[in-house]
Amino acid sequence: MADGSVYRADLRSGRGEIFSPGPGTPALGLKTDRHGRLFVAGGTGGDVRVLDTRTGRTLASYRVTTGPAFVNDVILTEDAAWFTDSTNPVLYKLPLHAGRLPEAAVRIPLTGALTYGEGFNANGITATPDGRGFLVVQSNTGGLFRVEESGVTHRVDLHGESLLDGDGLLLRGRTLFAVQNRSNTVAVVRLNAAGTEGRVVRRVTDPRFDVPATVAEFGSRLYLPNARFRFTTPPTPPTPDMRYDAVAIPIPTG
Template identity: 75%
Template sequence: MRRQKATAVLVLGLVATVSAPARAAVDPPAPDRHTPGPRPGPAVAPATIRLPNGFRPEGIAIGPGPVAYFGSMADGSLYRADLRTGRGAIFSRGPGTPSLGMRTDGRGRLFVAGGTGGDARVVDVRTGRVLASYRLATGPAFVNDVIIARGAVWITDSTNPVLYKLPLRGGRLPAAAVRIPLTGDLVYGPGFNANGITPTPDGRGLLVVQSNTGGLFRVDPATGATRRVDLRGESLPEGDGLLLRGRTLFAVQNRRNVVAVLRLNATGTEGRVVRRVGDDRFDVPATVAAFGSRLYLPNARFDAPDPRRTWYNAVAIPEPER
């Protein structure tokens, strides 16, 4: 979620490589009537998903099923793609302000962070209709990433030291958001602060990465009190989207063009960086989501000279070993 030119990085550890999408095979000649012909194999899902020129993707959400949703930093429009074919289209026009982090729930709703718009909205994934909008900040803001955990939607703000909470009692959307000030070890400074967010492995807390310092923090969701996660001397500079799978945390370091793979304890108070994974197709990946055995990352290309004319995509890599 942070807008500067990607820098070359020495990747220590496994470098993930993903083959280009397979081309359709030429139809074989008709088999002899006495010899059974080969059965066609399953289609190979594309490893690159083309997005509209000028779209400026940032956030991604996947599911239910093999469907990915992308948000535009340009005007907030939402793009829906079939992961089996790579084809897609804009299904909800934006309000003219960014769409950043996003998450879907089991009720067909997409929760979208509004960036500099200082808001969040809930969109019906079938129709693209806006079900609810929430004014989160009245002054400068960068409403950034979203997670659904502990019966609520949690949203970070990279400008203001708060979390925004949308309680989902019985699945119902609330009338307004709850503002939870962040206190403790996470101290805001110049640049982008709290960014990606995810639950702790035990589900009792939240984890937030601070982009400008590389710190990872555990947040008490009841009080907003933060505590730095002990990473044994490591940090996550340019930390962006987070994805938790069991006790493994995948942390995108956008301008570093890598995904850090961390192993956490159950409470999320300690962890270690196991490896960092890169790919030649990374061009400032911002966020990450999983489907099957793959991770999908939209390339934000923050330093494109003319974003309105720039091509954009999302790429899939094999999920790194945990």
């Protein structure tokens, strides 16, 4: 988040290195595609970037807004990359015709049930189980929304539950894993096929969690990087208790 650099690590040992130095503005949500490209949400930089996963070289950069922004997370579909903005009620779309990168991003206004307020709004994004829309969590309210490609939003019925502090989302079949960062929790949500209704069947925590911000899956484990937002001063590498880590946990069942 500090300067947009991207670090590549070995999941077994944690050893790694920065393979793509940042431009001085943030790098947040990350997704790779089968063409060896990494799509990067640019946070307060108001941009999205596409990197070569082999060389770290920037293949393309898109300025998606000129005002205040927090371009937060990204999901890839067969024909586009979609980005959330926690400050502005829009999705940014990069059309990928036959896999080719576009000249410019498309701005899709969000309408319907999802309304923005103070703080962080739309954050994590993933597909619905039927693959026909998206699920987006609103951090400051705990709401979960189904979002159509048109930008129309519908509140997901969670039967009185909340995903407050919701951050990264991961869909596995009809099970949604929703990271609640400051709560140091992963909520396990069972969804219907359309992603219009869900029930929180359990919540998982771990003493090693220190404000986990997102989640990825590999093998039989979930991997969660600790963002450590509790710090109010910039971390310094020589200080052991201010170093960063990721936590691996077994994929929850329930």
